[in-house]
Amino acid sequence: MSDRLEISQKQVNDDILRMLRTPGKVWWTIFIADLIVLFIGIAAWRYQIVTGMGVAGYTRTVAWASYITNFVFWVGIAHCGTLISAILYLFRSYFRRAVYRASEAMTVFAVMTAGLFPILHLGRPWFAYWMVPYPNQRQLWLNFRSPLVWDVFAISTYFTVSAVFFVVGLIPDVAAARDRATGRIRKLLYDVLSFGWRGSNNQWKHFYGAYIFFAALATPLVLSVHSVVSWDFAMSQIPGWHSTIFAPYFVAGAIFSGVALVINLLIPIRTIYKLEHIITVGHIEKLSKLVLLTCMIVTYSYLCEFFMAWYGDSKFERDLFWWRATGPLAWSFWVMFTCNSIIPWLLWSKKVRNHISWVFVICIFVNIGMWFERFVIITSSLTRSFEPGTWERFYFGLTPVELAILAGSFAWFLMWFLLFVKFLPAVSVAELKEVVPMPMRGKEA
Amino acid sequence: MKANRSARVPGKRGLWKSLGGLLLPPARKAPGVLGVFFYVDSATSAVRALKQAGYRVAVMSPVPHHAIEVELKQGPSFVRWLCFFGGVTGVTAGFSLCIYTAYSWPLVVGGKELASIPPYVPVGYEGMILLGALFNLVGMLVLAGLPAVSWNAPYDPRFSEDRIGIWVPARDAEADKVEQMLRGSGAEEVQVVA
Numbered sequence: 001m002s003d004r005l006e007i008s009q010k011q012v013n014d015d016i017l018r019m020l021r022t023p024g025k026v027w028w029t030i031f032i033a034d035l036i037v038l039f040i041g042i043a044a045w046r047y048q049i050v051t052g053m054g055v056a057g058y059t060r061t062v063a064w065a066s067y068i069t070n071f072v073f074w075v076g077i078a079h080c081g082t083l084i085s086a087i088l089y090l091f092r093s094y095f096r097r098a099v100y101r102a103s104e105a106m107t108v109f110a111v112m113t114a115g116l117f118p119i120l121h122l123g124r125p126w127f128a129y130w131m132v133p134y135p136n137q138r139q140l141w142l143n144f145r146s147p148l149v150w151d152v153f154a155i156s157t158y159f160t161v162s163a164v165f166f167v168v169g170l171i172p173d174v175a176a177a178r179d180r181a182t183g184r185i186r187k188l189l190y191d192v193l194s195f196g197w198r199g200s201n202n203q204w205k206h207f208y209g210a211y212i213f214f215a216a217l218a219t220p221l222v223l224s225v226h227s228v229v230s231w232d233f234a235m236s237q238i239p240g241w242h243s244t245i246f247a248p249y250f251v252a253g254a255i256f257s258g259v260a261l262v263i264n265l266l267i268p269i270r271t272i273y274k275l276e277h278i279i280t281v282g283h284i285e286k287l288s289k290l291v292l293l294t295c296m297i298v299t300y301s302y303l304c305e306f307f308m309a310w311y312g313d314s315k316f317e318r319d320l321f322w323w324r325a326t327g328p329l330a331w332s333f334w335v336m337f338t339c340n341s342i343i344p345w346l347l348w349s350k351k352v353r354n355h356i357s358w359v360f361v362i363c364i365f366v367n368i369g370m371w372f373e374r375f376v377i378i379t380s381s382l383t384r385s386f387e388p389g390t391w392e393r394f395y396f397g398l399t400p401v402e403l404a405i406l407a408g409s410f411a412w413f414l415m416w417f418l419l420f421v422k423f424l425p426a427v428s429v430a431e432l433k434e435v436v437p438m439p440m441r442g443k444e445a
Numbered sequence: 446m447k448a449n450r451s452a453r454v455p456g457k458r459g460l461w462k463s464l465g466g467l468l469l470p471p472a473r474k475a476p477g478v479l480g481v482f483f484y485v486d487s488a489t490s491a492v493r494a495l496k497q498a499g500y501r502v503a504v505m506s507p508v509p510h511h512a513i514e515v516e517l518k519q520g521p522s523f524v525r526w527l528c529f530f531g532g533v534t535g536v537t538a539g540f541s542l543c544i545y546t547a548y549s550w551p552l553v554v555g556g557k558e559l560a561s562i563p564p565y566v567p568v569g570y571e572g573m574i575l576l577g578a579l580f581n582l583v584g585m586l587v588l589a590g591l592p593a594v595s596w597n598a599p600y601d602p603r604f605s606e607d608r609i610g611i612w613v614p615a616r617d618a619e620a621d622k623v624e625q626m627l628r629g630s631g632a633e634e635v636q637v638v639a
Contacts, residue, residue: 009507009607133542141546150567153539157571161578168582171591172605176507179602195586196593198600201517203589204509209522210585217528217574217581224574228567429605433508439607441484441631 041408055401061390062382066402067121069374074114080258081107086218097431103262109416111159147231154228172430226254239320240381249301256294257370260363285353292347299341339369475597477614480627487631488609492516505610524584531580539572
């Protein structure tokens, strides 16, 4: 096993639990700046509710625009966490142990962010509860044949399961934090969150007995959730959306952007908290390989879409794809293609994969590219549908309200993540101990 | 053991503990012996010896050790059956909800069947995962005795760090015997709770 760490068990506790100190000046500065951006986003939403959806650039044909783009983007981000924590757990991938907690937290916070957008996108957000399956006053239920209803089930299940997975995984680590906590409030908080965990053999037996099933349930869930999101588009007949490759294409894209954001979050954590010996360059390199693999799948899907448009002989489809690459929205298409299919090719080089700053910058490009991918899919298809009379109404770009809400969504996500790194162990203490050498008297004798 | 930090000191109950005592019954203090080990193989041989002598043994450790689990002869957790039951309930509930709603307000489209199974698959599928995970969670908590408010066995914060604790319920002469066995196996510290 090449992923063994040459530190003692006590050192693992020391290194990871020292992150949970009282916040310093830097943390507070970032946190307050983050809250200001979040407040601007909330103010923009208020303005949108009062004024109407026109301020978000919505037109008669383009009724899904940046908010649904943001929704798909954040759901996509959420996918990597469960991939790392569940799928790689089932594959017994040792490198995941150092990085899975942060990515799992990212998953939960990203779903919390994604879940805001269908509500932000509503003209009357106070009716969001209509999506909940219950009969109205005339005993009429939801249409369970609609992919939008499937999406409600998929996203709410995904949020519940990933939050449960996250909280359950935290139990032994929070117990370790409790045993070291000094303040009364902290101790009480950790005691409650650890459910009074003592690490007895009976507890460990049922903990891991259940953990593997959480992983086994979360694995098909990861694949199904973004498939269901893709069917929001693919089940319609709009050119550029009505495609059978959408499910695997979306899942690969989700993992692509998710892993990239995990890298973007882990690199500052390992640098700020001096965890270079725990989250090693080797871990970042392995994640980079995952980025490269999904980059290949995504690029293949882009090319495949164009091939199908040409080969399928549908006038509308062929016209739309040509227009996407050459029309007035071509800039967004080429941003997407450059960031997702050209720049990540640098990761073929081992030198680049082992260079932390290079990987960090490439991953930022990947996330920009993946945001634009959803933007291209959603807005270009709606701008140029079957009816030429509506083609004039181009969706040119983001309005200030949309920009403020997009920035607000990043602030909302970052707020939770900042609280997480300060109050909960951002690296798994218990699981890391499985890859450190165990003290054996036999060895020392 | 130098200090048993979680042991109760009689007559020194704080306000919160007193209030908590009104809600929850006080922990039954069981007599027994606690051994603290650093080396995994020493702890494993202690567990083996104690099990062979017919004692009930509880092990507290920062991470589960396979060798100790083997000596304890632990079978697989029952939680898997609860998870399975939850999954079956979820998939049944998901499909039933969709089919029931289709028939409760019959809306015939093109003379087709009221309930169409393929579009109901996502709802049934997500239902299976949701209830499977929730049953798994509740099953795990119940079987592992969580949330745990009070414990019979003493606890040391080092058990979440790098030490292994072996707790054997025993009293009087038995306790002396257990103490000797634990020391003989290489326990760093041994504490007898009378």
